[in-house]
Amino acid sequence: MISRVRNVVNSVMGGLAALPQPPERPQPDDLELKYPYCRPEFLQLSQDEIQVSADHVSRPIMVPREPNRLPWSAGYAEVINAGKSPRNEDQAATTQLSISRPARTPNRNTNKANNKGNNGNSGEDNLQQEAMAEETEEMDELHFTYFGVFDGHAGTGAAIMASRTLHYHIRDKMAEVSELLLPVTYEDQNHPGTGSNHGSGSGKPSSKVITKEHLIIGALERSFCEMDSQIERERLTFRITGGCTALVAVFVLGKLFLVNAGDSRAVLCRNGEAIPMSRDFTPESERQRLQYLAHLHPHLLYNEFTALEFPRRLHKTDLGKQTLYRDHTMTGWAPKTVTEDDLKFPLIFGEGKRCRVLATIGVTRGFGDHDLRVYDSHCLIKPFLTAAPEIQTYDMMEQRFGEDDFLIMASDGLWDVVANQDACNVVLDALTQFHPQDPNRYTSAAQELVMHARGTLQGKGWRRPAEDKPASGDDITAFIIPMYHYGNQHLSSPTLLSESEESSTREMETETEAEADPRPDSLDP
């Protein structure tokens, strides 16, 4: 991501050192890097190749050397920006992991998840492990496949850390509810949350019905918050620069969970039609949430900003005149008389890609940025950001997918210049040139898609010659994930299919009768 944060120091890695820091905190430059700069491990790039990939003039498109290192031979391609930051601040990860139930598996670590994933670094081991997993298939294991795109800003630290660790947080959070996820009778006495008949002493007790899907969503939500908390803690002992968005796809229990915190985007292409699978979170789309926070906690504006939005920046000459405005309750505009307070800089200002929170940041969800402040001010940005994702689910069992149905997950570098349907069309065109079983099929399509957005260097800048339009100067990252593998895998595996059926039909609870209200003045409706 470029220009999301106004680069105080453009040599980004240590950029935040220029901002005022709380005195008790060690300066980031005093600390060791948590992780050295890298590209996704499944690309298998040498240090020399990493150097070459960062050429802002040639902007080479990087693809995996061995496409079947990725689950289902999914496609991947990336390209660096046109010079706005010295390094590619996007990151990506994919892996396959599993969790198991402690009580039924005495030979495994008790209540601990097993990592059977490749995370891109185990070469042919990946396929071996997949085979192993199939051999040991049993009711007490839950496998999931994970893809993540992380778009960094103001440094590469947060994105690298997220690409290295978020999937473990997801595994661990799922493992915490493994007894509920795996097909066993849920033991009420240890989990009053889904239990029943606990001595309330107030008549008929009851409990909400909570499905496995609810539990997966909860685990994904908690893992995003835990990822951000880890960065917050470890930035005190390591140098973890900047922040990043996060877009994650998890295939589990017969469903696809699209988890989004930021403005990367997932688009499903089914029967040639583009179906959005995530919503972009930007200062514009999140205006009312941010204004509501500022309304409730005005001290977060440090008396330097106004929570109201105006059609343009107001100035002293506007005092006493009429303007239009909108606050956190409004989507329309209404008139007001301009006061001194309205001359402060607006919390949300600018349009489209130039719209920023507190004049500083162009993205509102993700990880990191804990020390980011408004330039030349103590005003912290982080309270306005959130790691909490929005999650969309898609039932993979409801229909059969073909070999030309796929999921695109890409950073905003792609979507800034390519519409959803156009992206699908570019991929569909590329897919026709390969046999469905060719392991290079989806990687070549990813390469085509990234090339389509990057365009070619023509005199003054990068352009897309086919449409004669400006191309993307941002970092671009794209996965093309075939959809039929996961569906087929489930259809051929009765065990997994029955699990997935349970997840949508079997409820954790059967009691539905409403609890008699224990408050003294209760009235039946």
Place this chain on the structure above:
Amino acid sequence: MISRVRNVVNSVMGGLAALPQPPERPQPDDLELKYPYCRPEFLQLSQDEIQVSADHVSRPIMVPREPNRLPWSAGYAEVINAGKSPRNEDQAATTQLSISRPARTPNRNTNKANNKGNNGNSGEDNLQQEAMAEETEEMDELHFTYFGVFDGHAGTGAAIMASRTLHYHIRDKMAEVSELLLPVTYEDQNHPGTGSNHGSGSGKPSSKVITKEHLIIGALERSFCEMDSQIERERLTFRITGGCTALVAVFVLGKLFLVNAGDSRAVLCRNGEAIPMSRDFTPESERQRLQYLAHLHPHLLYNEFTALEFPRRLHKTDLGKQTLYRDHTMTGWAPKTVTEDDLKFPLIFGEGKRCRVLATIGVTRGFGDHDLRVYDSHCLIKPFLTAAPEIQTYDMMEQRFGEDDFLIMASDGLWDVVANQDACNVVLDALTQFHPQDPNRYTSAAQELVMHARGTLQGKGWRRPAEDKPASGDDITAFIIPMYHYGNQHLSSPTLLSESEESSTREMETETEAEADPRPDSLDP
């Protein structure tokens, strides 16, 4: 609305007197009623008839004596509840109003809106006024047609007041932007909000594009807040009991604006298909907003409630055990260990129609309730409620409507027992029995619909014999608004049509170039 507020004193009119009040406030019973109890004026009910309409055993369905008192001979029907409150706490209103531009109309009150509406109380005058309006049709007037449904709780005062005054607030808020709404060149110097080139001294100034639709939405939003503020102020000098939801339809500038604060619902039936035109606001649908507020302002819970949601009420015996929970960031559920704090009563508790905020109220948006407190506590409910509506717009010019296309606006008494499509089907069936020009057509359909939901009294209670299901014991109010009148009116009036075209295509501003960021560390993206 029944059982939305747990009735401390079931003889509702003065019910709130039993709750703790701030000492400086006069007791409601000491004050005069703002308005006496009434039914909508277009029903033309005598005091005796009002008495009869309140019979909880026969539950007579009331319809307008003269259907053409309502705009477009729209249909209306209502019925009282089955005994849960002594009076019908629903209210309704409809009117046609206009605003004019002061500068161009010297013979009219300067900058003041004209009320040409009937609000149901001017008999044949209504049609005369409509005719007059057509004779004086000119560019400097803006006509709008208004329908409102208000579902009261814990008293009738707020709903009556809203039904009597909300349309004037809407007219006044629109009049405040009449210079922008009416087809004149906008004068930049008085309205910097939509102006341009005001001396910013910082390079290229610019302004957001604000359409007439934005301005109508802003006026509607502000009018809802103003309505609530009026109740807040006037409750100090008048007795204005309870609270109410508000669902409003405004036809103006070729568009339909559906404005909703509560759980009444608007459904458009077009070509026989039910299209939802509003979303219900309930403690369940607004859980995250309410939890977020409690998270940011925990003092609002008075140490008596917990902001977290659990699958059931927790008790001392659960301490130290695992439960599931969700907070304001979550839609899924995750595990936690039960602590003392978790034993407090949850901010949101119950399921479906029994779900309440702070164990007290089952609705989260609307007017009034300023003094409502948790039973036997100082904990105020109002901070969790909002008058801010959600607005959906529908372009009436994009398609032709037929005589069987209509809008249903009804209180939750209807929707609790009738699904959207079923309601449309009941109305469609009823419409077939009348000539399209019969003024009783839509009123008879409204009567059928309300009867369908009310059912018949059978031994133990009200049931719908056709489906052998329980009927609604709540107050039920329903408008059936034909859609073709407004469309036809516009299609036959070039003046109004051109206005409506402007509203969607002509922008208040033409400048779109982004402003150079005046902050010192600005970087171009």
